Amino acid sequence: MSRADIFRTLGDPTRLRIFALVAREELAVGEVQDIVGLGQSTVSGHLAQLRAAGLVTARRDGAHTRYTAARPEGQDALYQLLASEPLPEGDALALRRVLAERTAPTPEGLGSDYLPGRSWEALARMLLSLLPPLRIADLGVGTGHLTSLLAAGARHVIAIDRDESALSRLPASIERRVGTLEDLPLGEREVDLVLISQALHCVNDPVATLRRCRDALAGGGQIAVLDLAPHTHAWVRHRLGHQHLGFADLAGLLRDAGFHDVRQEIVHVDRRAPAFTTILATGRK
Numbered sequence: 697m698s699r700a701d702i703f704r705t706l707g708d709p710t711r712l713r714i715f716a717l718v719a720r721e722e723l724a725v726g727e728v729q730d731i732v733g734l735g736q737s738t739v740s741g742h743l744a745q746l747r748a749a750g751l752v753t754a755r756r757d758g759a760h761t762r763y764t765a766a767r768p769e770g771q772d773a774l775y776q777l778l779a780s781e782p783l784p785e786g787d788a789l790a791l792r793r794v795l796a797e798r799t800a801p802t803p804e805g806l807g808s809d810y811l812p813g814r815s816w817e818a819l820a821r822m823l824l825s826l827l828p829p830l831r832i833a834d835l836g837v838g839t840g841h842l843t844s845l846l847a848a849g850a851r852h853v854i855a856i857d858r859d860e861s862a863l864s865r866l867p868a869s870i871e872r873r874v875g876t877l878e879d880l881p882l883g884e885r886e887v888d889l890v891l892i893s894q895a896l897h898c899v900n901d902p903v904a905t906l907r908r909c910r911d912a913l914a915g916g917g918q919i920a921v922l923d924l925a926p927h928t929h930a931w932v933r934h935r936l937g938h939q940h941l942g943f944a945d946l947a948g949l950l951r952d953a954g955f956h957d958v959r960q961e962i963v964h965v966d967r968r969a970p971a972f973t974t975i976l977a978t979g980r981k
C-alpha cells in the first residue's frame with residue numbers, strides 16, 4: 697500500500713477518527729459504534745476499508761470480531777505519526793467509558809441460562825395470544841396468576857373456587873363463581889375450554905368432577921388438566937389438602953369421564969427438592 701493510498705483512505709475524517717481509536721485500543725464494532733455514534737453498517741464499512749488498506753487487522757473473539765490498528769509494511773514512521781493523532785475530547789471520554797463497561801460486574805446469580813427479558817409470563821402471553829376467543833372456565837384459581845393471564849384474549853373467563861378470597865383478587869373482567877369442583881356451578885355446554893391446574897388432586901372422586909366438566913363443555917370443547925405424577929410426599933395431605941398423591945393415569949381418568957382424543961405427557965420435572973413431576977392431560981368432548 698503506497699503512502700498516497702494510505703492518505704486517501706485516511707482522508708475521510710470518520711475513518712481517521714476510527715483509526716485513531718483502534719490505534720489506542722482493540723475494539724469490537726459495537727464499541728466503535730458506541731463511541732462514534734454511527735450505525736453498524738457505516739462503521740463496518742469504514743473498518744473494511746481500513747483493513748483493505750492494511751491499516752487495521754481483525755481478530756475473532758467468541759461472538760465478536762475485534763479490530764486493532766496495524767502498521768502497513770515499510771510505513772513505520774508514517775504509522776507512528778498517524779497513530780498519535782489526538783482523539784477528540786468526546787471520543788477520549790467515550791473510549792474510557794466503553795473500556796470501563798467491559799470490566800463492570802454483571803449482576804450476580806443470573807445463572808447460565810439467563811436471557812434478558814425472557815419470562816414465563818411473557819412466553820405464556822405470547823402463546824395465549826394465539827388462542828381463538830373462547831369461553832373458558834378455570835377451576836381452582838389459587839393465586840389467580842393463570843386466570844388473570846387468560847383474561848387478555850378470551851371471550852369470557854369464569855373462575856371457580858371454594859375460597860372466596862382467592863376469587864376476590866381477580867381482575868374485574870373475570871366472572872367469579874364461588875363453588876366446588878364436586879358440585880360445579882356451570883351450566884350445560886356453557887364453555888369451550890375447561891382448565892384445571894393443580895386442583896384435581898383435591899377432590900375425592902376426580903372422574904365425577906371430569907364428567908361434570910364434560911357436561912359444561914360445548915360439543916368439540918376441550919379440557920386441559922395439569923396435575924402431579926405419583927409421589928410419596930404425604931405431607932401435602934394435611935398441609936395442602938391434597939386427597940391424591942399424584943395421578944398415574946390422568947388420561948385414563950379423562951377417558952372414563954367420556955372424553956376422546958385424550959393425550960397425556962410430562963411437561964415439567966422440578967430438579968429442586970421435593971422434585972415434583974407435572975403432567976398435562978387433554979381431551980375433547
Ligand SMILES: C[S@@+](CC[C@H](N)C(=O)[O-])C[C@H]1O[C@@H](n2cnc3c(N)ncnc32)[C@H](O)[C@@H]1O
Pocket residue numbers: 835836837838839840841842856857858859862875876877878892893894895898899
Ligand atoms: C394449588 S391451587 C391452584 C392454583 C392455580 N390453578 C394454578 O395453577 O396456579 C388450588 C386451588 O383450588 C382450590 N380448591 C381446592 N379444592 C377445591 C374444591 N374441591 N373445590 C373448589 N376449589 C378447590 C383452592 O382453594 C385453591 O385456590
